Amino acid sequence: MAFPDSFVEEVRRTADIVRYISDHVSLRKTGASWKGLCPFHQEKTPSFNVRSEPPLFHCFGCGEGGDVFKFAMLHERVAFPEAVEMIARRFGVTVPENRFDGGPDRKAREEMLALLEAAAQHFSHNFWTAPGTRAREYLLGRGFKKETLERIRAGASPDSWDDLLGALRKKFAPPLLLQAGLILERQDKSGHYDRFRNRAIFPILNEGGKVVAFGARALDGSEPKYLNSPETPVYQKGRTLYGLSWAKDAVRREGRIVLVEGYLDVARAIEAGVAEVAATCGTALTTNHARLLRRFTENVVMNFDQDEAGQKASTRSAEALLEESLQVRVVELPAGEDPDSYLKTAGADAYRQRLTAAPVYMEWLVRRAAGEHEVGTPQGKAAYFNTLLPALLRIESAVERAAWLPLIVASGGLDERAAEQELRRAIAAKRSSVHVPASPAHEAPAQARTGLLPAEKWLLALMLEGRAGVEDALDMLHDVDLQGLRSEEVLRAAKGLAAGGRAVTPEALADTVGEESRRMLREIAVDGPPTTGVTPGDCARELKCRPLKARMAEIQRDLGRASGPDLEALLEEKLQLKRQMAGL
Ligand SMILES: [Zn+2]
Structure with missing residues (x-):
C-alpha cells in the first residue's frame, strides 16, 4: 500500500467530514444531517446529505456517496492516496515520506494485481482437482471442452468459509484481500471469511489481460445467482468488458465486436471460433465502455437476450454507443435463444450469418x-x-x-x-430548446443508467440485506408515493408482505413479483448494499419528498416571471412546501 493502514485510519479518525465538505459546499443543518446543493450534479433544491455519525455523505439526486476520501476523490478528481494526503494536510496530520519510484498509486495497483492473479491460480487449481468437482461437472455438463475452460481460466470455490483466505494469507495481508473484495469482515469484527463460496468462478481480465475481478455463479441455487467482485482501485464495472483481452486481435481482424450478456455466451463463442466477442455481465453499457470499444473498432453488434429486459438493455446500451458515434447493429435470434444456446444447436456458420445479417439499430x-x-x-x-x-x-x-x-x-x-x-x-423545437451545459463532474444521472432513483435502489438493497428499519420505512410510504416508480411493483409487494406480518425476504418477494422486477432485484443484489450510511427511513423520506421537490422547482422557475398577487401566492406556497418537507 502507498500509505500504512494505520496512517489512513488516523486520517479517517481526525478528519471532520462536515468541515471538509463545508470547504467546498455550503451546508445547512437539518435534523441529524447536513444538506446542500450537490457538487456532482446540477440541482436547485438540495439532495446532498452529509452526516458526522457515521461520517458519510450521499446524494439522492445522482446517487453518489461514500466517506470523506471518496468525496475528495470525486471532487478533486484524484486517486485514493492523493485524497488521503490532501485530507491529512487539511487536518494537520503529518504525512509519512515513503514515496516509491512510480508513485504510491502504481505500487499499490501492482500489489493488488499480484494478489488477484494468485487468487485466480488458486481458483483454477481448485477447479481441476477435488474441491472443484461440482463446478467442473457443471461446466463440462453444459458441453464445454476442457480447452475452452482452460482458456477462460475457469475456477471454483468449494463450500468453505476460508478456502481462499487460508491459501493466501501467508503471502498477502488480510486488509489487501479485503480491499480486493476477495474476503468480507465478520459482523462482530472477529475475523474474515471468503466472499465466493460454492461457486463456479470466472476471472474478469482487463484489456491488458490482467485479472482485475471475478464473476461467480452459484452452484447450489443460492441468490444472487451471479456474484461479482465489488469495484476496487483496479476494477471499475463501467470501464470493463468481460473477454475483451481475448477478443482484441479478432476484433481488429473482423472489424467488429459482438457484445453479449453473459460469461457463458463468451465461452461458447470462443469455443465455436467466433472470437470477436465480449460481455457486459449484467451492467448497462456506459459512455466509458463506448470509449473503450472505440479504441478497437467502430462497429458494434449487440446480441443481448431476447426477453423484455434484454431488449430494453439493448435500447439503453445502443444510446450510449451512438453518443460516441459508434455504428450499432442488433442481432435477432429465434425466440427463446441466447448466443450460448444458439451457437450450441445451430453452429458457428449459422451464427455468423445472423451477425452479418443483423439490421442497423434504427431499422431494428x-x-x-x-x-x-x-x-x-x-x-x-x-x-x-x-x-x-x-x-x-x-x-x-x-x-x-x-x-x-x-x-x-x-x-x-x-x-x-x-x-x-x-x-x-x-x-x-429541439433547436430552440435551452441547452443547459453540464458541469465537468457531471455524467448521466444515476437513474438514467438503471432506471431506478437512488432512493429506490438503496431502499431495495437494504431490504434485500434484511436491515433494521425497513418495515417502518415501508409503512411511511403510501400508494401515492410509489406511483410511477420503476420499483413500484416490488415496493407494493413488500408493503403487502409487511402488512400481512410476513418477513420481507428476497425469496418471498421473488414469489410475488413478475420477471422484470425479479431481474431488477437480482441486479441490485449483485451490486450489494449502499456504503453511504443511508438508512431505510432516509430513503422513504426522500421518496415522499419527490413530488414536493418537483413542485418547488416549478415555483422557483415561475418566481422570476410573477408579480403582484401571483408572486405572493407563489411565495406562500413555497413556504408551505418548505414546512412540509421539514416535517418529513
Ligand atoms: Zn448529486
Whole structure:
C-alpha cells in the first residue's frame, strides 16, 4: 500500500467530514444531517446529505456517496492516496515520506494485481482437482471442452468459509484481500471469511489481460445467482468488458465486436471460433465502455437476450454507443435463444450469418416499434412515430435522417407528408430548446443508467440485506408515493408482505413479483448494499419528498416571471412546501 493502514485510519479518525465538505459546499443543518446543493450534479433544491455519525455523505439526486476520501476523490478528481494526503494536510496530520519510484498509486495497483492473479491460480487449481468437482461437472455438463475452460481460466470455490483466505494469507495481508473484495469482515469484527463460496468462478481480465475481478455463479441455487467482485482501485464495472483481452486481435481482424450478456455466451463463442466477442455481465453499457470499444473498432453488434429486459438493455446500451458515434447493429435470434444456446444447436456458420445479417439499430428500432404499437389505429400510429422521434433527432445528418423516413412511413402505414411535417416541427423545437451545459463532474444521472432513483435502489438493497428499519420505512410510504416508480411493483409487494406480518425476504418477494422486477432485484443484489450510511427511513423520506421537490422547482422557475398577487401566492406556497418537507 502507498500509505500504512494505520496512517489512513488516523486520517479517517481526525478528519471532520462536515468541515471538509463545508470547504467546498455550503451546508445547512437539518435534523441529524447536513444538506446542500450537490457538487456532482446540477440541482436547485438540495439532495446532498452529509452526516458526522457515521461520517458519510450521499446524494439522492445522482446517487453518489461514500466517506470523506471518496468525496475528495470525486471532487478533486484524484486517486485514493492523493485524497488521503490532501485530507491529512487539511487536518494537520503529518504525512509519512515513503514515496516509491512510480508513485504510491502504481505500487499499490501492482500489489493488488499480484494478489488477484494468485487468487485466480488458486481458483483454477481448485477447479481441476477435488474441491472443484461440482463446478467442473457443471461446466463440462453444459458441453464445454476442457480447452475452452482452460482458456477462460475457469475456477471454483468449494463450500468453505476460508478456502481462499487460508491459501493466501501467508503471502498477502488480510486488509489487501479485503480491499480486493476477495474476503468480507465478520459482523462482530472477529475475523474474515471468503466472499465466493460454492461457486463456479470466472476471472474478469482487463484489456491488458490482467485479472482485475471475478464473476461467480452459484452452484447450489443460492441468490444472487451471479456474484461479482465489488469495484476496487483496479476494477471499475463501467470501464470493463468481460473477454475483451481475448477478443482484441479478432476484433481488429473482423472489424467488429459482438457484445453479449453473459460469461457463458463468451465461452461458447470462443469455443465455436467466433472470437470477436465480449460481455457486459449484467451492467448497462456506459459512455466509458463506448470509449473503450472505440479504441478497437467502430462497429458494434449487440446480441443481448431476447426477453423484455434484454431488449430494453439493448435500447439503453445502443444510446450510449451512438453518443460516441459508434455504428450499432442488433442481432435477432429465434425466440427463446441466447448466443450460448444458439451457437450450441445451430453452429458457428449459422451464427455468423445472423451477425452479418443483423439490421442497423434504427431499422431494428423501427421494426420493434411497429410490433409494439397498434399501427392500425390513429392513436397507435402517433405513439409509434413518437417512440422513434428521439432516435431520429439524434441523427446529425439531415440526409441520413431523411433516408430513414420511407421505412418508418411504410412500417407504420403513416401519411408521408404528415410524418415529414412532424419531424420538421420536432427538429425546430429541439433547436430552440435551452441547452443547459453540464458541469465537468457531471455524467448521466444515476437513474438514467438503471432506471431506478437512488432512493429506490438503496431502499431495495437494504431490504434485500434484511436491515433494521425497513418495515417502518415501508409503512411511511403510501400508494401515492410509489406511483410511477420503476420499483413500484416490488415496493407494493413488500408493503403487502409487511402488512400481512410476513418477513420481507428476497425469496418471498421473488414469489410475488413478475420477471422484470425479479431481474431488477437480482441486479441490485449483485451490486450489494449502499456504503453511504443511508438508512431505510432516509430513503422513504426522500421518496415522499419527490413530488414536493418537483413542485418547488416549478415555483422557483415561475418566481422570476410573477408579480403582484401571483408572486405572493407563489411565495406562500413555497413556504408551505418548505414546512412540509421539514416535517418529513
Ligand atoms: Zn448529486
